[in-house]
Amino acid sequence: MTDMTTTYVNLAPSRAEKFRQRVLPMILFALALAVIPLFGPSRTTLTLMNHMGINIVFALSFNMLLGRAGMLSFGHAVYLGLGGYFCVHVMNWIAAGSGIWGAVPVFSMPAFGFAAGALAGAVIGWPSCRRAGTPFAMISLGVAELVAAAGFMFDSLFGGEMGISADRMGGHEFLGLTLGPLEDVYWYIAFWTFVGVVGMYAFTRTPLGKLSEATRDNPERVEFVGYNPQRVRYLVFIFAGAFAGLAGGMSAVQDEIFTPENLSLVPSGAILIAAYVGGIRYFTGPIMGAIVMTYMGSNLSDYTAGWLLYLGLMFVGVVMFVPDGIAGVVYGTWDIISGGKFREVAGSWAIRLLGLALMAVSTITLVEVAFRWSDGYGEVFEPFGLALHHGSLLTWIVVVVPFALGALLLRQAARAENEVTT
Amino acid sequence: MTGEALQLIDLKKSFGPAKIIQGVNLQIEKGERHAIIGPNGAGKSTLFNLISGRFLPTSGEIWLNGDKISGKKPFEINRMGLSRSFQVSNIFTNMTVRENVRCGVLYSMGYGYSFWRNIGNLREVSEKTAAILEDVGLIDKAHLPATLLPYADQRTLEIAITIAGGAEVILLDEPTAGMSHSETDRAVALIEKASHGKTLLIVEHDMGVVFNLADRISVLVYGEIIATGTPEEIRGDPKVREAYLGEEVEEGVPA
Amino acid sequence: MRSTRTAVLAAAVSAIAVTAAHADTIKMAFIDPLSGAMASSGEPALQSFMLAAEHINANGGVNGDDIEIVPYDNKVSPKESLVQLQKAIDSGARYILQGNGSSVASAIIEAVSKHNARNPGEEVLFFNYAAVTPAFTNEACSFWHFRFDAHTDMKMNAITDWVAKRDDIKKVYIIGQDYVHGEAVAAAAVAQLKEKRPDIEIVGNELHPLAKVKDFTPYVQKIISSGADAVITGNWGQDMTLLVKAAADAGQKIPYLTFYGGSNGAVAALGEGAIDTLYQVSEGVTNLDASPEQYAMIEEYKQRFPQYDYYYDRAFTTLEMFDAAAEKAGSVEPIAVAKAMEGLEVQAAYGPATMRAEDHQLQQNLFVTTVAKDQKYGVDNTDLGWRLVDGGAISAEAASTPTTCKMERPE
Amino acid sequence: METVVFALLNGVIYGLLLFMLSSGLTLIFSMMGVLNFAHASFYMLGAYFAYTLMEGSNFWIALFIAPVLVGLAGMVVERYGLRKVHARGHVAELLFTFGLAYLIDEVVKIFWGRTAVNYKVPELLDFPLFTLYGAQYPAYRIFILLVAILMLVALWYLLRRTRAGLIIQAALTHPHMVGHLGHNVPMIFMMVFGAGCALAGLAGVIGGNYFITDPAMAVQMGPIVFVVVVVGGLGSLEGAFIAAMLIGLLQTSAVSINASLADIFGFLGLAGTSEVGGITIASMAPMLPFLLLVLVLMVRPTGLMGDREV
Helix, strand or coil, X not given: CHHHHHHHHHHCCCHHHHHHHHHHHHHHHHHHHHHHHHHCCCHHHHHHHHHHHHHHHHHHHHHHHHHHHCCCCCCCHHHHHHHHHHHHHHHHHHHHCCHHHHHCCHHHHXXXXXXXXXXXXXXXXXXXXXXXXXXXXXXXXXXXXXXXXXXXXXXXXXXXXXXXXXXXXXXCCECCECCCCHXXXXXXXXXXXXXXXXXXXXXXXXXXXXXXXXXXXXXXXXXXXXXCHHHHHHHHHHHHHHHHHHHHHHHHHHHCEECXXXXXXXXXXXXXXXXXXXXXXXXXXXXXXXXXXXXXXXXHHHHCCCHHHHHHHHHHHHHHHCCCHHHHHHHHHHHHHHCCCHHHHHHXXXXXXXXXXXXXXXXXXXXXXHHHHHHCCCCCECHHHCCECCCCHHHHHHHHHHHHHHHHHHHHHHHHHHHHHC | CCCEEEEEEEEEEEEXXXXXXXXXXXXXXCCCEEEEECCCCCCHHHHHHHHCCCCCCCEEEEEECCXXXXXXXXXXXXXXXXXXXCCCCCCCCCCEHHHHHHHHHHHHHCCCCCCCCCHHHCHHHHHHHHHHHHHHCCHHHCCCEHHHCCHHHHHHHHHHHHHHCCCCEEEEECCCCCCCHHHHHXXXXXXXXXXXXXXXXXXXXXXXXXXXXXXXXXXXXXXXXXXXXXXXXXXXXXXXXXXXXXXXXHHCXXX | CHHHHHHHHHHHHHHHHHCCCCCCEEEEEXXXXXXXXXXXXXXXXXXXXXXXXXXXXXXXXXXXXXXXXXXXXXXXXXXXXXXXXXXXXXXXXXXXXXXCCHHHHHHHHHHHHHHHHHCCCCCCEEEECCCCCHHHHCXXXXXXXXXXXXXXXXXXXXXXXXXXXXXXXXXXXXXXXXXXXXXHHHHHHHHHHHHHCCCCEEEEEEEECCCXXXXXXXXXXXXXXXXXXXXXXXXXXXXXXHHHHHHHHCCCCCCEEECCXXXXXXXXXXXXXXXXXXXXXXXXXXXXXXXXXXXXXHHHHHHHXXXXXXXXXXXXXXXXXXXXXXXXXXXXXXXXXXXXXXCCEEEECCEEEEEECCCCEEEECEEEEEEEECCCCCCCCCCEEEEEEEEEEECHHHHCCCCCCCCCCCC | CHHHHHHHHHHHHXXXXXXXXXXXXXXXXXXXXXXXXXXXXXXXXHHHHHHHHHHHCCHHHHHHHHHHHHHHHHHHHHHHHHHHHHCCCXXXXXXXXXXXXXXXXXXXXXXXXXXXXXXXXXXXXXXXXXXXXXXXXXXXXXXXXXXXXXXXXXXXXXXXXXXXXXXXXXXXXXXXXXXXHCCCHHHHHHHHHHHHHHHHHHHHHHHHCCCCECXXXXXXXXXXXXXXXXXXXXXXXXXXXXHHHHHHHHXXXXXXXXXXXXXXXXXXXXCCCCCCCCCEHHHHHHHHHHHHHHHHHHHCCCCCCCXXXX
């Protein structure tokens, strides 16, 4: 028994390692959340960050399915929507102040969203989790279509097209937060984002969380170690629904309105893209994806009419060339730098960056010129004082030459890196 | 009948018109090490799949420790104390070696679908996992992702997952297939140690391993058991020599 | 959108040069879809507002200040609209322009009311130019919201007025999308027809799911079997075009009275099948009699934005009324402008327009028109254009409906 | 009676059109295991290509050239896109086609604008063929019927009577075996993907002017095509045919049923004035395929005719 204990100590990470790997990132995350308001962000920034917080929780909950359990869902917004709708109703009950509702703080909304999301997951997951793989993906699509249609049919629950709105200041103060000013809402979102992130991280450390990964890798083998993979998927699905509902509760307070559009395939597709671009194989991937995509979704459209095309290109590019997403790139880079191999790869990296930049120049020029040509207002794309008209030779030089050059450089960089690794 | 760990009664399995298992009767005593041999295509893997619940029998019954298990699902059978390995390594590829074994340990230790416990704090689970890794000799590679293991180690891990749950009846499907001589010797030693005091049913092509390990041997040909007995009896059985061993002697390797 | 902005601004540079004395600009945030499929509704509206602003600025501006229309793309998402709204407010916009989608409008009305309550002294006004849910100027009315388009019930009033005049219409079929808007249209049609022409039989009243039907032939078959003389529908988008197309394919030549027949691309999609089948009710079409200035404006629009047609006349009315209100109030502060706007009357292109004080609903003439060949102005770059039908001019008084609005006004 | 006749006629035409779309998707899925999310986008491309070709030539030329162009586009997508993600499994492939659908949508908007284009029925076919119960029946619909049946026969002939068809058949039943036949598998994949897309393109050519050619047509048609192939059984052409017909007929006939839920479940005490009770079968018609999808997959995960659970 004694040597067993010693091996046990050897195997498990040491206290210091545990602290460095698990606790420290959480402390840093909490610190970052706490420090942000010191910079005096504008209300626009606060609104954007609040939406980032909501999307971080939402993307992580989506990744409980796709990244952790191998279940591709095209309808995850259903659970955020149902959780959020429930919270909006609860907020209205609070504002009406009847019965015990008057005592419930609006601050606790995400807990209600969590419960509603779990319930929705339990009900809808029962039929849909009996299948995995493509049938599951298709069922999720079908269910999403049905729920979104129901959203328009049942006015008393979903408020029809106009949706249902509520007032976040309807309840009494909690922790000194009236939830009126956006600064208050920021603290609320920060708190619940932290709870959501820690909660979902903790989930990966439970037996069920581990089994969900095992089921993703090899559902058949799971059966032969005593687990029912359908049950594993179903339970994970309920939790994913619950955390999506938590995000719904956060959203209900931030935006104070829910519309049937929140249940539709559009937000489901958006969160799929965010999680994937962030990197579904890493716990932090969807967090990065949510931050980047929320920012781009709200701000890219200020700069170009082609933002949807850019997002699409980016998504396809990630699927094709960077399957581990932003997180994969970040951690890969970090590994190389911390492994002291930076010098070896610096050359090929520089080539690669240059290649990417050239490709970007070419793509952006093509897209911008194409959009202006398509609009037909005779407007000309004028970066850096260059007049790039769709008919001019210069434009096509700016499109073709950097593209060819960039492709060449990227190929060379790939070859160089192959040599380093082999 | 009390001493029987596993009992197959007139077991049949057909895929469409093809009758793969045609009426198998077999009793395996508790603590017995039983090997099944036979040419390729005789239905050995199908038999394993029937016993472990992966396939449903067309007719016939299977009893485990006095309970009927035919018709039950694999995970139910596993929980009743029967565990199996696979011919082709069937492990959790994206997890580490330690996590692989831990998945095998969890259910039997009562942590089922628990989502309120931190797996790192489950001391018994960690100890049991470490003990198994130590036993099978993978302790040094505990933190490697399973995909990065060399082939023989993956086979070992396969066995480790199979025995991790502490099942009383263990089914091993060609555990040494594709291993070198020294690797095979190590695997046999491991199997002997791991199956100590347990009931073992093994399918194996390596006759050295079979005759070394088994208390009794059954010969399966075209879905039927043509002989069962001690290694000596089987060696001397003319039917077996004709149907199986003879072939092998002439052609070297079973076709 | 950006390209649009620069396109208009390029021309506006000269105007600014002339009126360089104007130091201040009044920012108006245009929050509507400017990318994706719905951009075809947002873009022409943005262009209309920009053109209108350009003309006002060229004529001396609003109390000497210039209007600047700043576009924000909301992707027709209510949530995204709230992000863009915050962005707009922070960038100094005190006036919000929006119209596409009652869900977005409802979100903005709510958000603006809350913002104004939580940030006194920083009030924002919402000019709604196209979201037509009646509730916005009835039970859900708000002091901070002004609507420049006739709402569903008013448009239905115009339709039923016209139907009432047509003695040959004895049977009416009502079909709509299965959500609040479709239900409201159906309810209004039934109630108004019963009152104006009790002898008319409603031979069908049917809802179908929103944007899910691909083949309307079975619906049209039901309509034909019912023997209807006219069809009333609140459908928009594909649901409207596909419905009318299926009717045209079946050789049906009865009026399909729509709210959104004038949307971009509808006539192009239907081709000649639209003639005398597709009807719409609106605050004006280009082929109505108008002043030479109006014709000049229509032509300038078409020349500048060849992809679209002059459609959003109410955009011009909106800014004209804002200009007049600011002048009357002597200020461009939202509260003062809002109060000045109440009860204000301006002369719009196709008749007088009055902002009713009690509910902030613009009262204006409405016109029932249909598609015909060889008109002065075609649409969708075809030779088909809108023509006023007999008895199709409905006065503002006739189109008006009472309101249930109980407005809370700031001191 | 008249409703039955119309429901049958229109249901069959709609079903055949659905089958045209889903047959290509099924072919692709059977061979490659890829559920092509962008399939409806190729349908849209077919309609737009035909519209543009019609401006320079006529409908009949477009009818043949446009599907070929769509097929070529499909081959390019397979060769330079899908093949790169193939090694990473089906989810990566599904996601690739998901992103591709976004891209095609945007590119179509750049080239043809954001609103509908006037893609007209050819004048030769623009006349009422006969009058049925007071409604004229457009000749073009019968033309769709003929083209669809022709395609059905051609597909059947190709699969049952030609060498290429035999290889494809072999691949349908034994997807892992094709490689052993000594055939150039990547080449076959590329051809099959191209052919599948061309079929979708053909559906676009004849469906684009039957319905409306605008940038939303892919999004509108996409989900229903998935429903067809999944309900029919992934990888089964017969299943796709049956499911397409079933959904075509179901949708068109449900429209003519005015009964509400209260009428049907009234015995349970459901009132016609309540929100649920007031829903009519007709208003639910377009949702029925999705309901069918969920039900079929719960009861029979392989679909109606499929034998593979993916």
